[in-house]
Amino acid sequence: MTLYPIEAGNFKLDGGAMFGVVPKSLWNRTNPADSNNMIDIAARCLLIEDGDRLILIDTGMGDKQSEKFFSYYYQWGDHSIDKSLKKYGFHRDDITDVFMTHLHFDHCGGSIQWNKNKTGYEPAFKNARFWSNKEHWEWAVKPNAREKASFLKENILPMQESGQLNFLKREGDNRIQNYKELGFGVLFVDGHTDKQMIPHIDYKGKKLVFMADLLPTAGHIPLPYVMGYDTRPLLTLPEKKNFLETAASENYYLFLEHDAHNEIITLKHTEKGVRLDKTHTFAEIFN
Template sequence: MNIHIIDTGFFKLDGGAMFGVVPKSLWNKQNPADEKNLCSWAMRCLLIEDGKKLILIDTGMGDKQDAKFFGHYDLHGDATLISSIQSKGFALEDVTDVILTHLHFDHVGGAVRFRDQSSLQPTFPNATYWSNEAHWNWAINPNPREKASFLKENILPLHESAQLQFIKNGTSPFESIDFLFVDGHTEQMMLPVISYKDQKIIYVADLLPSSFHIPIPWIMSYDMRPLQTMDEKQTVLHHAVHENHILLFEHDPLYEAGIVEQTDKGIKIRARGPLTDFLAN
């Protein structure tokens, strides 16, 4: 198995929204805000070579929205989904599977691109796209609070292409990837748990968007069920401490991955840095 970080650029979100009830005097030390109170966040995907499969986890924001849309998020950085995959020596046609942790625009936007000026198609023509039925139904019938995060142009073409399949809770179509299903951020978000040699890597998506979000109360205002997010974080972090799991951070602007430890003041980050620093040779 080979694992590649796929950078798709950075975007900005309101710092207060990203840290919820945590005072700015605390979170601003971790990820300083600009004059508009916006912080930069990564959109970090993962590409896994596993036998005959080439598996992509999440797809970033993509590039098909208009300038007004991107103006809200100040998309920046040189990397894109496609250029990053190509830089690893792969073509779009090589991707066999795309795992979508959930269908918010900054995770699924790159899954679909324009075929021409008036029609859309899946970015990866030979790939099976994986979601789950409960989250899919949640996304195509969105609640008013979450509606702006579920864009039909990002998700309906996947169903129309017949490339979409659903993973059932407790099952996996992959030999080396299992899934944790969590409901605090959004309904049935899927966290891939990758077995790499004798290690496990948890792609924590928006349960732990960055290493700064390790403290249990540090959760986003975007979460649909904040108290449940806190319980789910506690469970995942407890296992990460006792099993020495690697956490892969999708949105951390500085650190790709990290490991945690139990201290007298709760679970803390023990080390963080490039994913390769934590992988066994």
């Protein structure tokens, strides 16, 4: 198995929305805002090469939305999935599987593209199976009013219409589920959105966890630092607490999807609770 970080593009989001009830005077120390109160955000995906399988975890927001849509997100930098794949000698047609942690547009928008004539939509990875779970899929295609703006039908329905959609089945309680068809374990969490999936990957003697929106940035480590986007913040708290304590005790390496300036972090126990131990680049740890 070989892993590759894939940069799908940087953008900005409102710092207040990203930190919920936490005052700006606190979160601005770790995630400084610009004059519009926007903070730097990444869409950092992960590619797993395992034998003849190429599994891409999340795909960023893609490029098919309108100019007005993208104007809300202040895209910056020159990253793209295609450039990142090319860096490692791959093409999007090589991808065999696309695993989506959840179906918010900034995690799955790159999975679907315009067709050649811009008359409709088609999978951006024509040879891939798309992986979600049935509970989250139902949550996304029948969205509540709070999340409706994040679940865009043009990002979601073409996966099913193409016949490329597959569901993982959740068994039992909240322990990590191991899926032979993917080669890694998955933790299901419900605070941010229903049945978000957090991949746990054993790699080179270490446990690498793709954090998605359970821990968006290193600045979100303190327990009350919960995004305003979370649908069940009081459920996020125990989910986050349990995970962070385990991660600190077992020395997990946390791969941060949304932190534009920190790829990987480790944690430690302190008198104030779990806190940041060290920041790492992917190359430092795994190359």
